[in-house]
Amino acid sequence: MAAERIGIVGGGILGLAVARRLGQVRPDAAISVLEKEQDIALHQSGRNSGVVHAGIYYAPRSLKAQLCRRGVGLLRAYCSEHDLPYVECGKLVVAVDQTEVERLRELERRAEANGVPGVRWLEGDAIREVEPHVAAVAGLHSPTTAITDYRAVARALRSDVESAGGTVRTGAEVTEVAPDRETVRVTAAGETLELDRLVICAGLQSDRLARKAGDQREPVIVPFRGEYYRLVPERESLVNGLVYPVPDPAYPFLGVHFTRRVDGGVDVGPNAVLALAREGYRRRDVRLADVRETLGSAGFRRLARRHWRMGLRELKGSALKAAFAAEARRYVPELRTGDLVRGVAGVRAQALDPDGSLVDDFRIGRIGRVTAVRNAPSPGATSSLAIAEYVVAEVLTDG
Numbered sequence: 327m328a329a330e331r332i333g334i335v336g337g338g339i340l341g342l343a344v345a346r347r348l349g350q351v352r353p354d355a356a357i358s359v360l361e362k363e364q365d366i367a368l369h370q371s372g373r374n375s376g377v378v379h380a381g382i383y384y385a386p387r388s389l390k391a392q393l394c395r396r397g398v399g400l401l402r403a404y405c406s407e408h409d410l411p412y413v414e415c416g417k418l419v420v421a422v423d424q425t426e427v428e429r430l431r432e433l434e435r436r437a438e439a440n441g442v443p444g445v446r447w448l449e450g451d452a453i454r455e456v457e458p459h460v461a462a463v464a465g466l467h468s469p470t471t472a473i474t475d476y477r478a479v480a481r482a483l484r485s486d487v488e489s490a491g492g493t494v495r496t497g498a499e500v501t502e503v504a505p506d507r508e509t510v511r512v513t514a515a516g517e518t519l520e521l522d523r524l525v526i527c528a529g530l531q532s533d534r535l536a537r538k539a540g541d542q543r544e545p546v547i548v549p550f551r552g553e554y555y556r557l558v559p560e561r562e563s564l565v566n567g568l569v570y571p572v573p574d575p576a577y578p579f580l581g582v583h584f585t586r587r588v589d590g591g592v593d594v595g596p597n598a599v600l601a602l603a604r605e606g607y608r609r610r611d612v613r614l615a616d617v618r619e620t621l622g623s624a625g626f627r628r629l630a631r632r633h634w635r636m637g638l639r640e641l642k643g644s645a646l647k648a649a650f651a652a653e654a655r656r657y658v659p660e661l662r663t664g665d666l667v668r669g670v671a672g673v674r675a676q677a678l679d680p681d682g683s684l685v686d687d688f689r690i691g692r693i694g695r696v697t698a699v700r701n702a703p704s705p706g707a708t709s710s711l712a713i714a715e716y717v718v719a720e721v722l723t724d725g
């Protein structure tokens with residue numbers, strides 16, 4: 327019997343993790359990852375906060391809650407086996423007033439329901455023992471929240487795929503997907519490949535690829551740029567580990583936070599500004615086709631009507647460094663605007679339902695021989711090895 331041919335669109339952390347897992351479960355299959363850029367992990371997987379989330383935020387029993395918890399264990403072991411950075415620097419989520427204290431209590435309940443180990447409720451001096459420069463009414467401390475380098479993890483996954491006989495082709499943009507009863511024909515870099523199965527892990531382009539494969543139009547991807555500032559080296563001691571505000575439950579992003587990096591630096595961010603290009607990392611990047619698609623979606627118009635105030639606040643923070651610093655100063659009062667220098671930016675692929683709600687959970691679906699990851703925002707990198715197990719079980723289920 328001829329070897330099964332399985333293709334994966336996207337050489338981000340998810341595509342590579344799926345390819346590695348397929349190689350473990352189907353060692354005889356011919357596995358190829360098709361990546362449009364000249365290198366792997368150039369988009370979300372290489373432009374994120376580097377946090378290994380412990381599972382505090384997610385609705386119990388959601389895919390995010392389950393795959394994040396499983397993903398942490400798998401990633402921790404993977405980093406140790408492959409000599410990759412993994413530092414349990416801990417995270418403090420802080421409430422600065424009474425409304426936030428109530429929301430923080432809800433996070434405490436979620437953390438417990440999700441089985442996050444070691445989480446402690448802190449007040450007064452106990453907060454200052456963990457983070458001396460933080461001012462807060464209460465804090466929730468997760469000592470096992472960690473940091474890593476997801477681009478390095480992606481490189482290790484690529485090397486695993488290749489050592490197991492799979493291929494990772496860069497500069498191979500998939501432009502056509504034509505599934506039928508027996509095969510899936512895929513055009514990549516002008517060449518047509520005949521496959522038995524296809525997995526789409528295309529991040530910011532995932533809705534477009536899924537539609538080519540015959541999936542429904544919605545959810546569409548709305549790109550949200552996240553801009554970071556960096557603390558100047560002499561102020562890196564303002565935080566020991568990770569310091570986060572209590573997130574707004576109406577909004578899936580976590581709010582401007584302090585993130586220690588594995589290189590020792592500290593980033594402050596990211597904000598969440600509507601991007602005018604899906605892969606646009608500078609404020610001046612505009613791609614008309616992307617803008618038209620966003621504005622043309624009924625879901626986006628509903629979202630904009632509901633959240634325009636928040637949108638304006640984020641735009642102000644993007645345009646004015648002082649406004650960005652003011653956000654972070656709510657819980658680290660000693661921060662001065664001059665302590666911040668501009669850092670990197672990433673763009674989140676956030677799926678949006680037609681009713682204007684931002685899809686909160688991971689969304690993974692099947693269209694015949696094609697499996698499509700349609701929403702994998704944070705904690706997607708943390709959960710990558712567990713998402714790979716889930717996707718591969720889905721791919722290999724007949725029917």
Ligand SMILES: Cc1cc2nc3c(=O)[nH]c(=O)nc-3n(C[C@H](O)[C@H](O)[C@H](O)COP(=O)(O)OP(=O)(O)OC[C@H]3O[C@@H](n4cnc5c(N)ncnc54)[C@H](O)[C@@H]3O)c2cc1C
Nearest residue numbers: 336338339340362370371374375377500529672706707708
């Ligand atoms: C600012 C920011 C901060 C984040 N922070 C964290 C964090 O701290 N912790 C965490 O767990 N998660 C975090 N995330 C989320 C995490 O980065 C993502 O969940 C994860 O990287 C998704 O991986 P991916 O492989 O699906 O996407 P990507 O890395 O975006 O990969 C998709 C790939 O598909 C390729 N592609 C697209 N179209 C085609 C095509 N037609 N043909 C071939 N290739 C194609 C792209 O070039 C790209 O390489 C963050 C994300 C952002 C943006």
